[in-house]
Amino acid sequence: MRKQIMLFVEESWLLLVSSVVCGAALASVDAWWGPKIAEQQRLKFDRLARAIVPQAQQFEEAVPGDQMLVKVGAKQVPTTIMKAVGPDGKAIGWVFQAEGSGFADKIRLVVGVDPQFNTMQGFGVLFSNETPGFGDRMKGPEFRDQFAGAPAGGLVVKKTGDRGTIDADIVAMTGATVTSDAVVKIVNNFIDQIRPQMKAKGLM
């Protein structure tokens, strides 16, 4: 037994030492650049939120330090609800991060709704890895503009229709029905689960 252990150590010591060294190096780099990466993500969220609610003077957490849990598949995903504060200091909308599965990878969105959670103000794409030229057209105005002013929740994907008509029917991107469907499902899922939590907390 001892002989076997010695043989194992003799054969694999370099691999073991290298694993520890590489692990330590990556942990250090992550600790060094981690805050910068988090800052970049926060800036991107802010940029997208401002594009969705351009009248907002600032965005602040609806309940400081509090997150709401949303069921996505078998997982509970925490999300922070941000209040869009207007020039008069009143809430002019809510903005939050939503996520779910897309065609190729996870899709993360920033979703904006009005103060009563009745109408959508739009969405922005925080992260996606959808097919270039097909699914990634969800970032373009042709698909996205259908959401600004649409009812909050109960959205339905249609393969054909008029994209200029703003209602619960979202006309899918040609050649990217799965991505169109995924975006609508993510938006519906988060709005449907966040609305009752907002009511329960007396935020609307």
Add this chain to the structure above:
Amino acid sequence: MAEAGGVSVRKAFTTGLWTENPSLRLLLGMCPTLAVTTAVRPALTMGCSVIFVLVCSNIAVSLMRNLLKPHLRILMFTLTIAAFVTIADLFLKAYLPEMSETLGPYIPLIIVNCIIICRSEACASQNGLVVSIVDALGMGLGFTATLCVLGSIRELLSSGKWAGFEVAPKAFTPWAGMAMPVGAFVTLGLMLGLVNLITKKKA
């Protein structure tokens, strides 16, 4: 200009640039060559990332070459390459977030880029530090130059721009197909044909 291993430093550098250019002569690293060359900037970023990983992994493998056990060497190569790729990926996320998003999974996929594992096996595990570094620089620059040429042609024809700047006259009609996979295959095919023609004439 030679090391104990017998490989000339000058030859180690020039080999990667032309005679054994990874993309045009060895046809290695085809996945990023085709996928990230829609424009010059992502092509250049990918090239620089590959140079960084190639140089660092060649240094690490060259330093440990006498300690490597034959049956564990591929595992060791992958471990060191993965560490440097993760560092490059984190750097892009921290300082070039938009480029990191544009390149998507292709930066993490450098881990399985055969140029890097090929140079670890064929050069760094058999040569000293200087030759390994110079070989990595030559191969990396050869790869980057190919990506930039491919990216330039595709960006110019698909949008009339070069590195984001308008260069084509207003009357130019963009070729949408050049931004799509078909544009990458056609352009690379023509470049390979041209290189074959030149090398055949020389022979």
